[in-house]
Structures are given as C-alpha cells and as structure tokens.
Amino acid sequence: PVNRLPEMQEERLKLPILSEEQVIMEAVAEHPIVIVCGETGSGKTTQVPQFLYEAGYSSSDSIIGVTEPRRVAAVAMSQRVAQEMNLSQRVVSYQIRYEGNVTEETRIKFMTDGVLLKEIQKDFLLSRYKVVVLDEAHERSVYTDVLLGLLSRIVALRAKRHLPLKLLIMSATLRVEDFTQNQRLFPKPPPVIKVESRQFPVTVHFNKRTPLEDYAGECFRKVCKIHRMLPAGGILVFLTGQAEVHALCRRLRRAFPASRARAPEKDQEDSVEEMRKFKRSRARAKRARTATLPQINLDNYSVLPVGEGDEDREAEMDEEEEALGSDLDLDLGDEGPDGGEHPDASLPLHVLPLYSLLAPERQAQVFRPPPEGARLCVVATNVAETSLTIPGIKYVVDCGKVKRRFYDRVTGVSSFRVTWVSQASADQRAGRAGRTEPGHCYRWATWFPAPPSMSPCPREQQPRGHAALPVINFPFPTPPSTEALVAAEELLIALGALQAPQQARRMKQLEVSRLSCPITELGRTMATFPVAPRYAKMLALSRQHGCLPYAIAIVAAMTVRELFEELDRPAASEEELASLKGRRARVAQVKRAWAGQGASLKLGDLMVLLGAVGACEYAGCSPQFCEANGLRYKAMLEVRRLRGQLTTAVNAVCPEAGLFLDPKMQPPTESQVTALRQLVTAGLGDHVARRVQSEDLLDEKWRNAYRTPLLDDPVFVHPSSVLFRELPEFVVYQEIVETTKMYMKGVSAVEIQWIP
Numbered sequence: 001p002v003n004r005l006p007e008m009q010e011e012r013l014k015l016p017i018l019s020e021e022q023v024i025m026e027a028v029a030e031h032p033i034v035i036v037c038g039e040t041g042s043g044k045t046t047q048v049p050q051f052l053y054e055a056g057y058s059s060s061d062s063i064i065g066v067t068e069p070r071r072v073a074a075v076a077m078s079q080r081v082a083q084e085m086n087l088s089q090r091v092v093s094y095q096i097r098y099e100g101n102v103t104e105e106t107r108i109k110f111m112t113d114g115v116l117l118k119e120i121q122k123d124f125l126l127s128r129y130k131v132v133v134l135d136e137a138h139e140r141s142v143y144t145d146v147l148l149g150l151l152s153r154i155v156a157l158r159a160k161r162h163l164p165l166k167l168l169i170m171s172a173t174l175r176v177e178d179f180t181q182n183q184r185l186f187p188k189p190p191p192v193i194k195v196e197s198r199q200f201p202v203t204v205h206f207n208k209r210t211p212l213e214d215y216a217g218e219c220f221r222k223v224c225k226i227h228r229m230l231p232a233g234g235i236l237v238f239l240t241g242q243a244e245v246h247a248l249c250r251r252l253r254r255a256f257p258a259s260r261a262r263a264p265e266k267d268q269e270d271s272v273e274e275m276r277k278f279k280r281s282r283a284r285a286k287r288a289r290t291a292t293l294p295q296i297n298l299d300n301y302s303v304l305p306v307g308e309g310d311e312d313r314e315a316e317m318d319e320e321e322e323a324l325g326s327d328l329d330l331d332l333g334d335e336g337p338d339g340g341e342h343p344d345a346s347l348p349l350h351v352l353p354l355y356s357l358l359a360p361e362r363q364a365q366v367f368r369p370p371p372e373g374a375r376l377c378v379v380a381t382n383v384a385e386t387s388l389t390i391p392g393i394k395y396v397v398d399c400g401k402v403k404r405r406f407y408d409r410v411t412g413v414s415s416f417r418v419t420w421v422s423q424a425s426a427d428q429r430a431g432r433a434g435r436t437e438p439g440h441c442y443r444w445a446t447w448f449p450a451p452p453s454m455s456p457c458p459r460e461q462q463p464r465g466h467a468a469l470p471v472i473n474f475p476f477p478t479p480p481s482t483e484a485l486v487a488a489e490e491l492l493i494a495l496g497a498l499q500a501p502q503q504a505r506r507m508k509q510l511e512v513s514r515l516s517c518p519i520t521e522l523g524r525t526m527a528t529f530p531v532a533p534r535y536a537k538m539l540a541l542s543r544q545h546g547c548l549p550y551a552i553a554i555v556a557a558m559t560v561r562e563l564f565e566e567l568d569r570p571a572a573s574e575e576e577l578a579s580l581k582g583r584r585a586r587v588a589q590v591k592r593a594w595a596g597q598g599a600s601l602k603l604g605d606l607m608v609l610l611g612a613v614g615a616c617e618y619a620g621c622s623p624q625f626c627e628a629n630g631l632r633y634k635a636m637l638e639v640r641r642l643r644g645q646l647t648t649a650v651n652a653v654c655p656e657a658g659l660f661l662d663p664k665m666q667p668p669t670e671s672q673v674t675a676l677r678q679l680v681t682a683g684l685g686d687h688v689a690r691r692v693q694s695e696d697l698l699d700e701k702w703r704n705a706y707r708t709p710l711l712d713d714p715v716f717v718h719p720s721s722v723l724f725r726e727l728p729e730f731v732v733y734q735e736i737v738e739t740t741k742m743y744m745k746g747v748s749a750v751e752i753q754w755i756p
C-alpha cells in the first residue's frame with residue numbers, strides 16, 4: 001500500500017493518465033507487451049511505474065525497471081516518483097552511467113538505456129526484472145532500437161521458461177505503426193493504449209524577420225516583451241547549449257533584477273515604444289496557427305561504428321561544451337539598441353537555467369512555484385522538449401535551433417553544428433505552452449531544414465562496448481544502413497577483433513547478410529571492456545610489460561574526455577582576462593611537468609592524462625587539487641569510477657593479473673612508456689597524421705599543418721596539447737574536432753619507418 005500525501009494525490013488526479021490506470025493494468029496482465037502513448041506531460045513517466053508497483057509487479061527479488069534516453073530524466077523522474085509515493089530513494093532509485101542510488105530495497109529503478117543494455121550483456125534474461133518500461137520510445141536512438149530488438153527476444157525466452165517478463169513501451173507520438181507493424185519485432189502486434197491528452201490550443205506567433213545570426217538576442221527581446229506586456233504565466237525559452245543558456249539568464253536577470261528602485265522615466269518611454277513595435281509586429285504576423293501533434297521523422301538516424309559515445313548525447317555535448325567552450329555560442333553581451341537592457345522595475349522575473357549537466361538540486365528548482373508575485377522564466381536546452389515537463393508554462397520562445405554533433409563517417413571528424421530543428425521538434429516545443437491552459441509560442445517565420453551533408457551524431461548513438469553484438473538478422477525497428485555496418489565491420493577487422501574473410505567471399509556476403517565475420521579471441525576479450533573498440537584493443541594488449549594499470553588510467557581518461565577546464569573562453573572583464581591568463585600559464589606548466597622529458601614527452605597528451613590521473617589520485621582526488629591544477633573535478637570522479645570498472649573487468653578476464661586500484665601508482669618506467677606508445681599506436685593506428693614538410697609548403701594555410709590519409713584539408717595540433725610546440729613529424733590523435741580549424745586532440749608522437 002502506498003501512503004501518498006493528500007496534496008500529491010490531488011496533483012496526480014489531475015493527470016489524464018489516471019483515468020486509464022485500469023485499462024493499462026488489464027492490458028499488462030493479459031499481454032506480454034503493451035504500448036502506451038500519450039502527449040508529453042500526460043503522466044506516463046511518473047504514473048505508470050506507480051501503477052505497476054501498486055499492482056504488485058515488484059518484490060524483494062524482482063523489480064520494475066524504467067529506461068530513459070536521458071540522464072536528466074532518469075534522475076529527476078526517480079526523485080519525483082519517490083516523492084509522489086512518499087517513499088525513500090532507497091526504494092525508488094536511479095542508475096546512470098557512473099552513478100546511482102540503487103540499494104537492496106530498490107523496487108523501481110530508473111536508468112538510462114545504456115545501463116540496461118549493459119545489464120543485458122551480463123544477464124541476458126534480465127532475471128532481476130518482472131517488468132521493463134521502455135520510456136520515450138519516440139526518441140529512437142540506436143540504444144532504444146537495440147533495446148527494443150533485444151527485449152522482444154528476451155520476452156519470448158522468458159515466456160518459454162514460465163518466468164514472464166512484461167514489456168511496456170511508452171511514446172509521446174501517436175505514430176506507433178513502426179512498432180506495431182514490425183513483424184520481426186512483434187510477431188503478434190501488441191495492444192496500443194492511447195492516453196487522452198489534455199492539450200490546450202497553442203497559438204503560434206511567427207516573427208516576420210528570421211534572425212540569421214543573433215537568435216539568442218532575439219529571444220531575449222521576446223522574453224522582455226512577453227514579461228512586460230502579457231498576462232501571468234511561465235515562460236520557457238529553448239536555446240541550443242549550456243553557455244547560451246547561462247548568457248541569456250544573466251542578461252535577463254540584469255534586465256529584471258529581483259528588487260530595485262524605480263526605473264527612470266526614459267525607460268518607461270522606451271517600453272512604450274517597444275509596446276508599439278511589438279503590436280505592429282504582431283499584426284504583421286499573418287501566419288498564426290495552432291500547433292499540431294508531433295511527428296517524428298523515423299528515417300532520420302544512422303548508426304556508426306566507433307562507440308566512444310555516451311548513452312545520453314545531450315549530456316555528452318554539454319560536457320564537451322563545458323570543457324571546450326564552443327564557437328557556436330553567440331555573444332549575448334552585445335546589447336542591442338532595443339534590447340530593453342536597462343533594469344526594469346515592473347515585475348520580478350524568476351529566471352532559471354535548465355540543461356543536462358545542471359546539478360540535480362538546481363534542476364529541481366524549475367518544478368517549484370516561483371516566489372510570490374514573480375513570473376517564472378526557464379531558459380533551457382532541448383531537455384525541456386520531451387523529457388521534463390515544467391508546470392505552469394504559458395509562453396514558449398523557440399530559437400528554432402538545436403545543437404547537434406555531426407560526424408563524418410569517412411573522415412571521422414566530429415563537430416558541433418547548430419541546425420534548424422525539425423517541424424516535429426518545433427511542434428513539440430510549442431506544445432509545452434499548452435499544458436495547463438491555452439498558450440502561446442513565438443518562433444521565426446521560416447526555418448530551413450538541416451543540410452544532409454553529414455550524418456548527425458552517430459558516435460554517441462552507438463552503444464558503448466557492444467562491438468561484438470551479433471547484428472545479423474537483428475530485429476532492428478529500422479535496419480541501420482549497410483554503409484554504417486560495413487564501416488563498423490572494417491574497423492573491427494582492422495583492429496583484429498573480427499577475422500578478415502577472403503575478399504571475394506566477403507564482397508558476396510555483404511550483399512546478403514551484414515556483419516558476418518567470425519569474432520576472434522582478441523575480439524572476445526575486447527568485448528568485455530565497456531569502452532570503444534580502439535581503447536578495448538589497447539587494454540587487451542596491455543598485460544605486457546606491466547602496462548595494464550597505465551593503460552587503464554589512459555583509457556579511462558580518454559573515454560571521459562576533457563579532463564581540463566576550458567580556459568580559452570572569452571573574458572567579460574579585464575580582471576577575468578588577467579585571471580584566465582594566469583590560469584592558462586599555470587595549467588600549461590602543470591601539463592609540461594606531467595608530460596616529462598624524452599620518451600615520456602613523446603607519449604604527449606596521453607602522458608599528460610596519465611600524469612593527471614596519477615597525481616590527482618595521489619592527492620585523494622580532492623576538489624582543491626583539481627581547482628589548483630585546472631582539472632574538472634566531475635571529470636576526475638568519472639575517471640576514477642571508470643578505472644574501477646575497468647579494473648574489475650580486467651580481473652574478470654584474467655584474475656591472475658591480480659590488479660587493484662593503486663592510489664599511489666608509480667610513474668611508468670622508460671621502457672613501459674615505450675610499450676605504452678606501441679599500445680597507443682595499436683589502437684589509434686588509423687588516426688595517424690604527418691607534418692607537412694617545409695619543402696612541400698606551397699600554401700600558407702599549410703604552415704605547421706598535418707596531413708591525414710583521409711582528409712584533403714590541413715589539420716593542426718590543438719594549442720592545448722603539450723606537443724603544440726614540438727610538432728613531431730608523425731603523430732596519432734584521439735580525435736579531430738572542428739572549430740575554427742580542424743584540430744587534433746589527444747596527440748602522441750609516433751615513429752614510422754619507411755620500408756622502401
């Protein structure tokens with residue numbers, strides 16, 4: 001029995017899904033697989049796990065699992081459900097990649113898709129679960145697809161063993177034919193329960209002018225106008241990234257401070273003028289219409305081989321942005337003429353940021369009512385599109401853009417791009433304004449579809465460490481492209497994880513079935529490590545010369561990425577600039593010290609990573625140590641967890657290695673450094689670059705540049721690299737990131753001998 005607090009119960013009763021409880025639970029009782037769909041905010045994520053719990057679908061040895069495509073949702077929803085049920089987080093818990101609060105008492109477990117995939121690897125029958133809820137199936141990452149395929153098989157296997165597993169698939173879109181009509185996935189179409197949505201009409205207002213550059217500035221002006229002129233109701237702004245979110249929050253807080261003396265008269269005149277302009281522009285907005293139901297483009301995804309990604313692509317992008325800074329962040333400091341920049345005394349505006357990496361306590365703030373008399377304004381990235389529903393939003397301001405990571409599958413170059421959102425996303429965003437009463441959405445008159453030249457973010461869609469997943473005849477809801485599978489196969493063959501078949505036979509086979517080369521011993525070992533194949537290969541080889549602990553530290557650091565905080569960001573003031581310069585000098589010094597001299601310097605940035613991990617552990621991985629040495633504390637904690645995980649994995653494969661996490665790891669000897677350089681080359685061998693020789697220098701743009709086998713354009717050693725001043729003739733790199741130029745990051749020097 002659940003003892004909910006009366007006010008919680010009252011809140012719940014408002015949700016449309018509550019009236020469907022019986023229908024849903026009857027369907028679940030009668031069918032192994034059930035699909036539930038209903039508009040975002042109808043209560044699927046928070047209520048269905050509670051229905052299951054109350055119907056007895058959990059016990060001390062079998063639990064209810066709920067998967068979310070985003071970490072944010074897994075954490076926030078577990079907290080919310082615990083709170084609604086008046087239970088502790090020991091009972092309603094979450095598990096995301098590196099952290100969680102699952103206990104012996106856990107009955108409902110929220111997790112990311114990637115976490116469940118990993119559990120399937122360990123226990124294919126998922127015997128700990130009585131029900132698995134696959135939430136937000138409309139998101140359709142490759143994780144979701146692989147999970148769906150696997151779960152449909154697991155359900156059948158469990159039925160055979162008379163240990164039935166129930167599968168619930170929940171989706172915010174009504175287009176579920178792809179699931180129901182897929183015979184390979186579901187020989188018998190599962191029942192679909194549609195939850196009546198209580199969506200109020202949303203009027204979409206189009207701005208006549210589409211800002212090509214300063215869309216964030218345009219959003220700022222829009223929020224000011226809404227706040228000054230329109231009736232009460234929360235505002236939700238969609239921007240593309242963390243830095244943009246913060247910049248807009250700052251600017252809005254400056255414009256609408258919490259408390260302040262009355263504004264001078266001139267300001268009032270300005271706002272009268274603004275009101276006039278606003279009314280004119282509204283009159284001009286002819287094309288206003290009501291938002292339609294979301295439609296997801298189900299063809300808009302792709303798979304790619306190298307799985308260095310995370311299970312949550314937004315969190316990963318946020319992480320990278322936090323560390324790298326981004327060329328894409330528009331400068332909001334430039335205060336436009338009609339920006340309403342002068343502090344306004346009219347009404348307090350309660351401005352809150354929301355993005356994947358925001359600390360959970362701060363995320364939770366958006367769900368609380370704003371202070372008395374203030375208007376709530378949440379400035380969010382895409383996480384507010386479907387994962388989280390913020391109460392009380394009446395106005396949506398949509399910048400019309402989304403940040404994606406693009407990955408060139410031929411060259412392996414990844415870059416961030418801000419592209420226009422799809423119609424489906426735009427509609428979904430608009431829909432966030434109509435949850436509690438009719439709402440309004442402001443967006444631009446035109447938007448342009450994203451150019452299809454590069455495929456979006458496949459890296460982070462590829463399940464981590466699933467190189468050896470048998471893909472032949474796999475019941476993908478939509479099969480990935482042959483091209484992608486061939487690329488994956490080629491990498492695995494190149495790394496020695498799959499046997500290279502006879503060329504002729506292979507060509508023939510590829511037409512019939514994909515990924516069909518038998519796995520090698522090396523491949524089997526590699527598959528036990530939860531990291532990308534390249535890194536798995538380094539680990540698999542590193543027992544030699546006692547390199548394992550070092551290889552683990554380096555691989556953990558490379559997998560987490562961006563251990564160092566971003567110091568190249570633009571400064572807002574002279575003071576900040578001076579302090580940034582000071583820190584840059586200090587960090588450069590630290591890096592040089594960690595890189596050492598001679599052989600170890602040749603290991604380059606990877607030696608720096610090793611030094612960082614070693615020194616940080618030695619110092620007890622304290623926030624103070626990280627702060628003093630320019631390291632990101634959160635990243636170092638992740639490295640520590642991953643090191644632990646990899647150590648466990650290695651011990652499982654070869655217990656005789658007797659590996660343990662040594663907090664006082666000694667630096668590698670010179671011969672070990674040499675061995676490490678060979679290991680790195682074994683893993684990154686195809687990421688090789690050669691410096692352009694001065695005699696070949698025909699064009700200035702090639703000065704100090706490197707040539708790679710796959711790219712026509714020059715690539716450069718990133719200025720943050722310890723090899724930036726050395727510029728060795730041959731290097732291997734971890735990745736190429738395109739910002740102003742194409743930069744190699746994670747660079748090591750290698751020696752290549754020409755065989756004439």
Ligand code: ADP
Pocket residue numbers: 015038039040041042043044045046047076080367368386387388389390391435
């Ligand atoms: P769905 O999964 O169908 O999109 P949810 O179950 O996530 O819907 O949300 C149902 C309702 O619960 C929403 O209207 C939202 O406002 C409310 N809600 C969700 N999380 C919280 C929270 N942490 N605090 C307050 N309200 C919340």
Ligand code: MG
Pocket residue numbers: 041044045046135136386387
């Ligand atoms: Mg949901």
